[in-house]
Amino acid sequence: MDGSKRSSHGNAYFTGFGRTKRIVFFDTLISRLKGEEIEAVLAHELGHYRLRHVAKRIAWTFAVSLAFLWVLGYLMRQQWFFTGLGMESPSTAGALQLFILVLPVFTFLLQPLISLYSRRHEFEADAFAARYAAASDLVRALVKLYRDNASTLTPDPLHSAFYDSHPPAALRVARLRASPQGG
Ligand SMILES: [Zn+2]
Known part of the structure; x- marks a missing residue:
């Protein structure tokens, strides 16, 4: 290079x-x-x-992504997830937006x-x-x-x-x- x-x-x-x-x-x-x-x-x-x-890293990223998608699937069925973050009417798109917004707070802890x-x-x-x-x-x-x-x-x-x-x-x-x- x-x-x-x-x-x-x-x-x-x-x-x-x-x-x-x-x-x-x-x-x-x-x-x-x-x-x-x-x-x-x-x-x-x-x-x-x-x-x-490289293969091990990809496998881990895949597994962790699946885990996060599972968490998203759980959260989007919880009323408190929306109201707690100031969204009045729950929706799939809204859940995804909120999720991406709050995710770094938690992935930060994975950094170490x-x-x-x-x-x-x-x-x-x-x-x-x-x-x-x-x-x-x-x-x-x-x-x-x-x-x-x-x-x-x-x-x-x-x-x-x-x-x-x-x-x-x-x-x-x-x-x-x-x-x-x-x-
Ligand atoms: Zn090296």
Whole structure:
């Protein structure tokens, strides 16, 4: 991906499924990292693929969406749901509007769980990379990426636990160093 026109941020990600799946490298990442370091990042992204992280995420999103639709189905039959939110005459369209309006108040509370799940996948992909590439190369690549992206190496633990899709760099590096191939 041509990312250099927009910013100096380096990144890589795995996306898609079936015939559309691909690993995307920012040109900024390729220019900043050495060959072995790019290989280690590739191993991390292949880990996301091999461990079926995209499919698992889609399955979870599907299940949670069904649960929310069930809640909507229940609420639209409750008089208090409409009157409590200031709507005098209940209707299907009204229920959908109110539901979408109040939903963020509750999905906000799911954010830490989503972040935790995402961070678990990152650790799994790191461990996968440590098996098929040198953990020390991934450590070097991570430090460069976190630095170039101006990400703090020591985030506030509570904020990080709530919002961050990726674990703090120090934690990832520590785990990679502790892996059998690390050092
Ligand atoms: Zn990742």
